[in-house]
Amino acid sequence: MSKVSSDQIVVSKYDHEAEEYREVAYILAPKVELKSIDSLKDIAVGNYVEIVYVVKGGKKIATAITVEESFYEEGYTPSETYEEEPEYSPEGTEY
Numbered sequence: 001m002s003k004v005s006s007d008q009i010v011v012s013k014y015d016h017e018a019e020e021y022r023e024v025a026y027i028l029a030p031k032v033e034l035k036s037i038d039s040l041k042d043i044a045v046g047n048y049v050e051i052v053y054v055v056k057g058g059k060k061i062a063t064a065i066t067v068e069e070s071f072y073e074e075g076y077t078p079s080e081t082y083e084e085e086p087e088y089s090p091e092g093t094e095y
Helices: none
Strands: 008-014 018-036 048-057 057-067
Touching: 008 048, 018 048
Parallel strands: 018 057
Antiparallel strands: 008 018, 048 057
């Protein structure tokens, strides 16, 4: 999560076509359902959020938000757990 206010939440999402992160804004529905938190003040920058939304008039309206602790707050760093797979090459592959 990047930003939160009383009327919207902005999250960074990975755009696979552009191969980069982009900020996506969601307008909060008047009766947005908050799961695992009591209020919007409980959402912190860096938290992982799951957003259920509908599109109305070309705008994304968040109807439910679930918050989980950030992977980074739990000690996760991509360099520690992510390894690139070698490219597949049928010649040189032994079974």
